[in-house]
Amino acid sequence: MSDSIERLYQAVLAARHLDPATSRTARLFQRGPSKMAKKLAEEAIEVVIDAVNGDAHAVVRESADLLYNLAVLWASAGVKPEDVWREMERRELMLGIAEKLPKSPAKLPKAVASRVSSRRPIVALEGRSLRKRH
Numbered sequence: 001m002s003d004s005i006e007r008l009y010q011a012v013l014a015a016r017h018l019d020p021a022t023s024r025t026a027r028l029f030q031r032g033p034s035k036m037a038k039k040l041a042e043e044a045i046e047v048v049i050d051a052v053n054g055d056a057h058a059v060v061r062e063s064a065d066l067l068y069n070l071a072v073l074w075a076s077a078g079v080k081p082e083d084v085w086r087e088m089e090r091r092e093l094m095l096g097i098a099e100k101l102p103k104s105p106a107k108l109p110k111a112v113a114s115r116v117s118s119r120r121p122i123v124a125l126e127g128r129s130l131r132k133r134h
Contacts, residue, residue: 009071009081028072036076040069
């Protein structure tokens with residue numbers, strides 16, 4: 001699967017400077033990170049709705065759209081797929097599985113809590129202040 005995502009990411013990089021009139025990817029890059037983030041959120045919501053409705057085929061289609069928009073946002077942010085894979089490996093080493101880390105180190109076992117890195121602020125998205133993790 002990581003090979004497929006790497007190919008998708010490379011295709012996004014190759015298309016970002018194409019004519020926005022003919023390339024959806026170039027159009028997203030032209031419109032900027034806020035539009036990219038909005039499209040990603042829309043696709044995530046569509047996946048959730050289809051999953052709740054029990055439409056597995058729609059979940060597959062919308063998941064592909066979600067991954068495409070995630071790759072576009074990664075490329076815009078300067079994030080490479082291997083950066084994400086490294087984070088997944090780090091979590092697996094810390095927790096034994098690649099799961100989302102708790103917000104608070106207090107919710108982690110003591111041996112793991114001491115290894116959790118600090119978090120840094122991120123960009124505001126559509127006027128809302130958010131935090132970015134590294």
